[in-house]
Amino acid sequence: MIQELSYVGFASPAVDEWRTYGPGLLGAMLAPDGPDGSVRLAVDDIDHRISIHPGPEDEFRYAGWGLANETDLHEFVDALVDRGIAPTWADLDLCRERGVAELAWFTDPWGLRHELTWGKAATPYSFRAGRAMRGGFVTGDQGLGHVVFQVPDLVAANRFYADALGFRLSDRIVSDHFDVRFYHVNGRHHSLALAEAPGHVGFNHLMLEYQSMDDLGKAIDLLRAFDVPTMQTLGRHSNDLMTSTYIGTPSGFQIELGYGGLVVDDLSWTARTYAEPSFWGHRFTRTAMTTRPGILRPVG
Numbered sequence: 170m171i172q173e174l175s176y177v178g179f180a181s182p183a184v185d186e187w188r189t190y191g192p193g194l195l196g197a198m199l200a201p202d203g204p205d206g207s208v209r210l211a212v213d214d215i216d217h218r219i220s221i222h223p224g225p226e227d228e229f230r231y232a233g234w235g236l237a238n239e240t241d242l243h244e245f246v247d248a249l250v251d252r253g254i255a256p257t258w259a260d261l262d263l264c265r266e267r268g269v270a271e272l273a274w275f276t277d278p279w280g281l282r283h284e285l286t287w288g289k290a291a292t293p294y295s296f297r298a299g300r301a302m303r304g305g306f307v308t309g310d311q312g313l314g315h316v317v318f319q320v321p322d323l324v325a326a327n328r329f330y331a332d333a334l335g336f337r338l339s340d341r342i343v344s345d346h347f348d349v350r351f352y353h354v355n356g357r358h359h360s361l362a363l364a365e366a367p368g369h370v371g372f373n374h375l376m377l378e379y380q381s382m383d384d385l386g387k388a389i390d391l392l393r394a395f396d397v398p399t400m401q402t403l404g405r406h407s408n409d410l411m412t413s414t415y416i417g418t419p420s421g422f423q424i425e426l427g428y429g430g431l432v433v434d435d436l437s438w439t440a441r442t443y444a445e446p447s448f449w450g451h452r453f454t455r456t457a458m459t460t461r462p463g464i465l466r467p468v469g
């Protein structure tokens with residue numbers, strides 16, 4: 170089974186802006202550049218979990234999913250082959266670049282790339298926050314955070330991600346203008362969410378969770394100095410109970426900065442349906458309404 174969201178990769182022409190945005194605003198640590206000049210960020214003692222590759226346009230490149238060990242990865246890949254998904258084993262160069270022991274990748278029916286891995290490189294006590302912080306990021310057995318994709322067909326996407334890949338449904342939020350499914354692979358309420366966007370596929374946001382509310386507050390204070398727009402005001406989600414705000418990035422997608430997210434117990438968890446995403450707050454700003462945040466492309 171997939172155990173965690175391990176890492177994510179994007180491409181962007183604004184790659185160098187991440188050298189100040191990542192440490193100065195988010196509080197992440199700048200890791201050594203990748204072989205192609207990619208900017209890499211660490212948020213804990215794992216070598217790096219966020220990569221921005223140089224590229225001509227903003228693009229979601231890959232999500233890396235961690236499995237417990239070698240045996241689990243090979244069994245999982247074999248099971249996918251039986252289901253008609255045939256992952257490709259990566260060569261040593263790519264494994265080295267990602268900092269993993271082994272890697273097999275595939276794309277979903279709409280072209281989103283996923284990498285299955287084990288054995289990511291780590292160095293104890295190596296993380297130093299990029300700015301003054303009270304705590305670090307919530308990672309450990311909850312992985313990096315969560316990613317939210319937009320897909321043209323939520324029912325088909327659920328078949329792929331839940332039935333074939335084993336993502337466990339946490340709950341749904343369904344309203345007239347909103348249809349989103351949330352999935353867990355560990356205690357984090359969701360490591361993956363899928364939102365229906367008819368005719369489109371894309372990446373909406375990456376969520377990073379702070380251990381201290383003060384570090385979220387400090388990020389909000391720093392937005393003006395870094396000239397970064399708020400996309401959704403501070404609010405609290407109805408399902409994962411996360412207190413968070415959504416902000417712009419140099420590369421088209423958004424980052425949700427959160428605090429206090431719910432931890433679920435899979436043995437007793439029952440999926441619910443909610444009508445609203447938030448108890449309070451999370452108002453869309455004018456910037457969000459005019460720029461349509463996220464990296465979206467039409468699909469046929």
Ligand SMILES: [Fe+2]
Pocket residue numbers: 315317374376425
């Ligand atoms: Fe989120």
